[in-house]
Amino acid sequence: MIRPLRWCLLALWSLTASAEETLHYPAEPVAGPPQPLVVHAALDLPQARPLLKAFHRRHPHIDLTYRNLTTLELHQRFLDAPDAADVVLSSAMPWQYHLANDGHAQPLSGDVARGWPAWARWRDELFAFTFEPIVMVVHRDLIERFGDVRSHGDMLELLTEHADALAGRIVTYDPVRSGAGYTYAIEESRLSPRYWDLVSAMGRARTVLADTTGEMLDGLEEGRYLLGYNLLGSYVRDAVADHPELVMVVPDDYALVTQRLAFIPRQAPHPESATLFMAFLLSEAGQQVIAEQTHLGAMHPALSGPGTADALREEVGDALRPISIGPGLLATLDRLKRDSLLARWRREFQREVPPLRLAP
C-alpha cells in the first residue's frame, strides 16, 4: 500500500525523461582475465562517460556495462532483481537511503571508505560522491531592472515589492509533480519557517511551476522567465556557459546541496569489481575527473579548485546545507507526510491569490 505511492513519487523525480541508455567497455584481452562489472545509474551519459573512461583506462581488464535509467526504473529494477547490478548510483537520495536502511547494501571496507568524510557516508554502505548546489538562475534583464538577487531574503523582498511586475516570469519546481521539487521543499521547510513566506510570495507572483530543471532552463534561455528558483546546479552550468544573459546564483544565506549516492548491493554478482569501482569513484583520481570533466562537483577533501566542493565553499562560505544522509530522509517517503506537506504548500501558495485568477 505504500509502494504504489513511492512509484509515482519516484516517477516524478526524473530530471529529464530518458529511455534506457547503455554504454559498454569491453575488457582488453591483453590485460588479463576479464572481470565483469555492471553499473546501474541515474546519471546522464555526458556526465558519466568521462568517469567510466578514466576508470576503464585504469582497470582495462574490467568488462564494464553501464546502464543509465530514470530514478524510477532504477529503483524498480533493483527491487525486481537485487542481484543484477554491482553498483547502484542515483541522485534520488531518500530512495537510496531507504534501500540501504532496509539492509540492501553491503559495507565497503578499506582506507578509501574510512577516509571519506563522515557527513558524506552512512555506515560505510552509502557514499555521497558528488556535491551539487541547488541554485537560482537570474536573467540579466531582471538585475538591470530590480537589482541584484543574492539570497532568499533578496528574492522574498523582490517578490513582495514587485509581485505584479514579475507575474508569470518566475519559475520553480512543482513539488506535487516533481520528486526533486518535493524533496527540496521538505528540506527547506525544515531549514527555515520563512520558507513558507517565500512560497506564499511566489504564489502571489503567480510563479510558474515546472517538472524538470531542463524545462525551466528552456524557458529561461528563451526569455520567458526572468528568475528560476531551485534549479540543479550541475545542469545550470552548461546553460549559463552558453547563454551569457543568464547568471547562476548560489544563495549566500543558505543553499541546499544535493548529492548522488552510490552503494554496492548486498547480492552484487561481482563484488570485487564493484569495490574497485567504488574505490575509484571515491579516490583522488576519480574525483579529479568529476571536478575537471563534469559539472557534478567533486568532494574529495584533498581536492580544491574549480568544480570542487572546496571551491564552492570558498565562494559562498558556510551557507551550504548538504541534505544530511540520515533517517530524516525516510520522512520524505512517508505518504501522509507528503500529503500534509503538499497541503500546506498549496495553502501557502494560494493564500493571497484570488481563486478566479488561479484558473488556468
Next chain:
Amino acid sequence: MKRGDSLYRRLLAWLLLPLLPLGGLMVFQAWVDARHTADRAFDRLLEAASLSIAEQVQWQDDRLWLDLPPAALDMLATDAEERVFYSLVDRDGRFITGNAELPGDERGDAETGDTLLFRNVAWQGMTLRQGVRRSRLEDWRLRERFEIRVAHSREGRDALMHELLRANLAYILAMALLAVAVLVVAIRSALAPLTRLRRAIRARDPRTLTPLDLPLPRELAELRETLNELLARMRRVRANQERFIGDASHQLRTPLAGLSARAELALRHDDPARWRDALVAMQATSARTARLAMQLLSLTRLDNPEYRPELAPLDLNDCARQAVRDHWASCHRRDIDLGVECAPQPVRIRGIDWQLQEALNNLIDNACRYGARRITLRTLPHPPTLEVEDDGPGIPESRRLLVLRPFHRGEEGGEGSGLGLAIVDSIARAHGARLTLSQGPDGHGLIVRLRFSEENT
C-alpha cells in the same frame, strides 16, 4: 613428598579457587548490568521519538493522519548510524503509514496514560530494539486509539554496552589483582613464623638440647612446646645415660683397681703360695667383673628403645622349672632350699624366653646373695604371674623404688653390682608386665612379682 605439595600453594589454591567462580559471576553481572544500562539509556530515544511522532497524529478526513517530523527519525540514529524503522497503526492493528510493517507487542496496557513497551525483535534478519507506544487522540470528542512503533538496530547500544563492560572489566581485573596480591602477602606473613621456627631449629648446635625460646603464634607455639617436651625427655635420657656410664665405669674401675693392687702385692713376694692365693682372689674378682660387664651389656641392650625383639608364646611353668634346674646345684651347695610351685595348668604368655630366664637368674642370685635360706618360685594363672619369694632381710618400703635404679645396692658394701633388679625391671617393661616388690607373708623376706597382662597370652 611430591613436588608442589606445600602449605603455601595449598592455601593459595584453596583461597583462589573460590575466587574464580566469584570473578566469573562478577563478569556476568557486569555484562548484564552494562546491557541493561545501555538499553535503558537508548530506550529513552525510542520513548522521545515515539512521543514526538505521537504528538503529530491527528484525525483528518475521517482517518488517522500523521505529519511525520523528520527530526523524530533523526533522533533514533546516534553516532553509530543505526537503521531506523517506524510505523503507525490504528486501534485494529491496521498499518497506516511507516517504512516497515513492524510487529506488535502482545503485552498489556499500562494503568494510566500512554503504554510504553520495549523489547528486542528479529525483523528481516536484523535484531532490532523496538519501542511501542499506545496512545489516544486528545480531541474534543474523539478518543481514537492508535499505536506508534519505532525500532532501531542495536549498534549504538552494543557500543555503549562494550564501553561500560570494558570499564567494569578493568575494575574487576584490578580488584582481582589486588585480591591476589593481598592473599599472597597474607599467606606469606602467616607462614613466616613457620620459616622462623625452621631456621631456629636448623641454626641450633646439634648437641644442644636447651628448649626453643622464640615467640610464635598459638598454633605453632603448641608445636614448639611439643618440641621442647621432646627435648626435655632427651635431656633426661642423656643425663641418665651419662650417669649410667659414670656409674658403670666407676663399677668397673673398682674391681680392676683391686685386681691391679692384688697383683702388685703378690709380685712383692716370692712365695708361690701367696701367688696362688692372689690368683684365686683375682680369679674371683675377674669372674665378678666379667659378670658385671655382662649385666651392663644386657641392661644396655634391654634399654635400647630401638631393640624390639619378636615375642613368642611360651609357658611360665617351663621357665620356672628351667630356672630351678639351673640353680638347684649351686643353691644346694650353699644349703639354700630352692623350690617351685607351678600352677596346675600351663600359664601361657607371649614373651622372650632368655630374658625371662635372665630375670629369674638375677632374682635367685640376689636372694642368695642377701642371705636367704629358702627361695620359692611360683607361677599363677590369672593373671599370668611369676613370683620369687625368699626369706631374706627384705627391702624397706621406702627404698623399694630406689632399688630398681641401676647401681643401687640394697646394702652398702654388698658384693652385688646393683644391677640385678634394674635388669628385671627392664625385662618386665619389655614384656608389658608390672613389677612389684612386697613383704613376705610372715612380715619378713621379699616377694618379687611379675604380673603379665591378660592380653599378652
